Amino acid sequence: MTETAPVVKVKMTHREILTALTGILMGMFVSILANTVVSSSLPVIVSDLHGSQTSYTWVVTATLLATTISTPIWGKLADLGNRKLLLQISLAIFVLASAAAGFSQDTAFLISMRVIQGLAGGGVGALAQIVMADFLSPRERGKYMGLFGAVMAIGTVGGPLIGGFVTDTINWRWNFFIALPFAIAAVILIQRTLHLPAVAKRKVKIDYWGIVLLSGGVSLLLIWMSLGGSEFEWASTTSFLMVLGAIVLIASFIIVEIKSSEPLLNMSLFKNRTFTFAVIASLAVGVSMFGTSVFLSQYMIMARGASATMAGLMTFPLMGGLLVISTIGGAIISRTGKWKALVVTGSVLIVIGLFLLGTIHYDTNYAVVASFMFILGAGMGLVMQNMVLVVQNSVDIKELGVASSSVNFFRTLGGTAGTAGLGAILAATIPDMIADRQADLMQAIGSLGEKGKAVAEVLSSGNLPTVSTLPEPVRVIFESIYGDAVPSLFTFAAPLSLLVVVAVCLIPNQSLTTQNASERLQEVEAEAAVLGASSTGTSNNAEREAETMEAVAAHSATSQSAQKSADS
Incomplete structure (x- = not known):
């Protein structure tokens, strides 16, 4: 009987886990910072580069589109190759493209660099979660959500503040260079602190x-x-x-x-009910997550006359709700192992938050707007990352990379489609609303005398105006237009978010495993070895049995022949 070596489960200590997470957290911080640092100043950037509302939308959409396309590719490469090296490569490309964007002279070049940034960003986002699964079980991960919450807080809240301050005091181009030193530190930290188990080499087919x-x-x-x-x-x-x-x-x-x-996206994954409904939920979450964050900054600047720095501060409640509630939710999941009630609650909060944001105007009390943003952020915090968690918990370990990146892919696809679609609605709505207020605008411009001619030229150019620099009579009209146009996008997105509620309710309430990916892979390989040994033993027994039967048959034939000879 062949003996199989027992599966050795090497549990990392808390300190070893924290050390391994250092580089990953820094990499995620770089990715978040490079994206958020320009969010509050994007209206200023597009205006300075003489871009239109469509250009504004595409600066964001191009990055999301490239991220969407590249995410499943990085996920497949993660199942085939060196995950640590892939993470470092994607991080390096991401920040170099961001730095190149700082030299943009027009929106076309800026959009091109954002495409490259998005292609690499898909790798940073997907690979960070895949690598974490190698040494953290779904149940354990909640204990470390506080660290991710802190990193996201610094990146998502600090990014717009830093970007707005740099734009207001120096120049918006420096926003694209800020992440470079952090990226260098992240690559070095990943090299020194992240030690993953070796992946068996096999022939790669792209x-x-x-x-x-x-x-x-x-x-x-x-x-x-x-x-x-x-x-x-x-x-x-x-x-x-x-x-x-x-x-x-x-x-x-x-x-x-x-x-x-070797499919890029294994269609058999859709036979898994958890995966299928998590994909549907992620698509809908993407619309609310990316669409609101993009257009809320524009609302603050165009409808409330905020500076780039103030816009960063004023959108803080959205990210604050996401970070605080996701951290609390992660701790509860880690302690109890129960996730579904929290995720269903989050999906309902998303619907409520979007409906409420659809009711605001340019002069709505900011405290009311902030409370609505917090509700939406809380909902996203409870749903967003937990979709990846439940999928990683339910799929075959060998499909971990593709499954994880697929959830990210569909979430980013929803965000890209949402941003593009909502941006197209806004681009078509604004001219109509301006036309409806044409008489008021003409009267306001006429009251300015000679200054009115310069204002009329700016407005007729088709480019996004810097609302805060417009004379007060004209500025109030534009603030009211954007104050009604942007919230109408949230009203449009709210019914779509009902899909999140339905999809989350239909996901099976499967218990979270306490094994990380490496342990699950060891167990699968051990079972395969046992089955292989059993199969070999069964085969040998069958061969011996066949040989015995042949010998008995031969002996019987010889005996019968001898008996016939004796009778004759």
Whole structure:
């Protein structure tokens, strides 16, 4: 009988876990900081580069689109190669592209650099969560959510504040250089502190057709959503061809993935009920998470006349709700092992928060707006990361990378589609609202005398005006226009967020495992070894049994022959 060596479970100490998390946390901080540092100053940046409302939307959408496309690719590479090296590479590319964006002379170059930044950002976001699963079990992870909450707090709250201060006092270009020293520190820390178990080497096969078809299909769909209604009519030949092309490319992608031996996105994952409903919830969460954060900053600057620095401060309640409640929720999950009630509560808070934000105006008391933002942030904090947690808990360990990155992929896809779609609605709505107030505008401009001509030229250029610099009669009109236009986007997004509630309620209430990914993989390999040994033993027994039967048959035949000879 063949003996199989027992599975050795090496539990890391609290100190070892903290050491391993150091580099990952720094990498996440860099990723968050590089994105949030420009959020509060984006209206100023686009205005300075003579961009339009569509340009404003695409500076954000381009990054999200590239992140969406690259996330499943990084996830697949994580299942095939060196996760630590991939994390370092994605981090380096991310920050270099961010630094290059600081030299932009027009919105086209800025958008191009944001695309590269997004391609690498998909790796930073997905790989950080995949790597954590290698040494932290789903149940354990709640204990360390406080650390992630602190890092996210510094990045999400400090980023807009730093960016606004730099924009107001120095120049917005320096926002893109801030993350560079932190990135260098992150790469070094990851190299020195992160020690992952060796992954068995195997032949790598990249699904190139899958990458091309997914990129083409998603890009075409989101470009249609972004430009529809402004660059071409929704009911037009151009619109029809773009939608048809997107459908054909995405359908082709699904067919290729079903037939591929190493698919970019394993379609069999959708047989897993937890994965399927987590994907649906993540799509809807993406709309509320990215759409609100992008347009809330624009609301603060364009509708309330805030500076870039003040816009960062004024959107703090959204991130504050996310960070505080996600930390508390993580601790509860770690202590009790129960997650579903918290996630369902979070999904309901998202719906309530969006509906409430849809009721605000340019002159709504800020304390009321802040409370609405906190409710929405609290809901996102309870839902967002826990979708990855429950999926990692339920899928086959060998599909961990693809499954984790797929949840991120669909969340970012929802955010990209939401930002593009809501941005297109805003781009089409603002000109109509300005036209409706044309008489008031003409009267306000006329009251300015000679200064009115310069204001009229700025407004007729089609570029985003810097509202805070406009003369008061004109400024009040524009604040009221944006104060009604931006909240209408939240009213539009609120019914979509009901999908989150339905999807979360349908996810099976599966208990969280106390094993990390490495331990689960060891167990799977040990079981495979036992089955292999058992199969070999059964095969040997069968061979011996067959040989015995053959010998008995031969002996019987010989005996019968001898008996016949004797009888004759």
